Amino acid sequence: MxxxxxxxxxxxxxxxxxxxxxxxxxxxxxxxxxxxxxxxxxxxxxxxxxxxxxxxxxxxxxxxxxxxxxxxxxxxxxxxxxxxxxxxxxxxxxxxxxxxxxxxxxxxxxxxxxxxxxxxxxxxxxxxxxxxxxxxxxxxxxxxxxxxxxxxxxxxxxxxxxxxxxxxxxxxxxxxxxxxxxxxxxxxxxxxxxxxxxHSLLKHKVIETEWQSRMVRGRVLGIDELGFLLIMTETGEKIELMDTSPKFRII
Known part of the structure; x- marks a missing residue:
């Protein structure tokens, strides 16, 4: 096209x-x-x-x-x-x-x-x-x-x-x-x-956010090839965020 x-x-x-x-x-x-x-x-x-x-x-x-x-x-x-x-x-x-x-x-x-x-x-x-x-x-x-x-x-x-x-x-x-x-x-x-x-404000930061109806806390790993934010939670779970929630905050 x-x-x-x-x-x-x-x-x-x-x-x-x-x-x-x-x-x-x-x-x-x-x-x-x-x-x-x-x-x-x-x-x-x-x-x-x-x-x-x-x-x-x-x-x-x-x-x-x-x-x-x-x-x-x-x-x-x-x-x-x-x-x-x-x-x-x-x-x-x-x-x-x-x-x-x-x-x-x-x-x-x-x-x-x-x-x-x-x-x-x-x-x-x-x-x-x-x-x-x-x-x-x-x-x-x-x-x-x-x-x-x-x-x-x-x-x-x-x-x-x-x-x-x-x-x-x-x-x-x-x-x-x-x-x-x-x-x-x-x-x-x-x-x-x-x-x-x-040049990311969140580089190596620890954040807290709502994810799948629960609050999670973890360290920012980076951004993947689709633009999602990669997080390693306190429990060792790797998650992808497509967007911020109203409860998203930097710790």
Whole structure:
């Protein structure tokens, strides 16, 4: 089948929108399109959560692509999208390599606080995934709501210089496309998984989560070729997590 990756010439910029993910899912918007917004009033998070953009310099981005379901694992796509965001961050802000990581399956952390989130939504029909990739990243701001001070922070310590956001988005489109292309080569998948694990917040961490209706605790071993998180429990049981539960926490 023909893959439909992001195209630089199909970008849009909106002053305000309820949700970039909802805007780009409109059937009139062709595959390969992407959009950024200066303001989002009802940003979507995972499940019933909302994404709250913080500060004066947020990135609010969504892109729409089409993929063959036979060749792509959606959990793996999610973590590869997260790694693409991290690679773009390192390209523009190399100093962030010291403290910025991917938190499986789809968050960006600076230290122990969240600076970015990724939401991958898909629809399946006739062996095809129609995928919307939503990315929120809080570059810089002067204040954080009290309710989020223990959970969120900003990627940068100063405001972005003029033009940086636009150049960042252009590079992000390139890195997102490369992430998808890498998924089609098993050898490249394994190589990229090594890079992701080296830049993982959960590397060697002990976590606790709900699994099969019971609480388990164990050490993170890594991420497998399908994008599942591998855990060795206290009892020596090796388990695979496809996603985090509301009770997921780092010990």
């Amino acid at each position: 023909e893959y439909r990756l992001l195209k630089s010439e199909l970008g849009h910029r909106l002053p305000t929108v309820t949700s970039t993910n909802e805007w780009i899912r409109d059937v009139s918007i062709p595959f390969g399109s992407w959009v950024i917004a200066d303001e989002q009033t009802a940003g979507k998070g995972r499940g019933q959560n909302v994404w709250q953009s913080l500060g004066e310099d947020p990135l609010i981005f969504s892109g729409k692509i089409r993929l063959s379901a036979a060749e792509i694992s959606l959990p793996l796509l999610s973590i590869f999208v997260s790694s693409a965001v991290l690679k773009t961050i390192f390209h523009f802000f190399p100093e962030r390599e010291e403290d910025t990581t991917v938190k499986w399956p789809n968050d960006i952390y600076r230290g122990d606080k969240k600076v970015g989130g990724i939401l991958v939504q898909s629809e399946f029909a006739n062996g095809i995934f129609d995928v919307v990739i939503g990315i929120g990243l809080n570059f810089f701001g002067n204040t954080i709501p009290d309710a989020l001070k223990d959970k969120a922070t900003f990627l940068c310590d100063s405001a972005l210089e003029e033009g940086v956001l636009e150049r960042f988005v252009n590079q992000l489109v390139v890195d997102l496309n490369q992430a998808v292309i890498s998924l089609l080569d098993q050898g490249q998948v394994l190589k990229d998984l090594v890079w992701i694990e080296d």
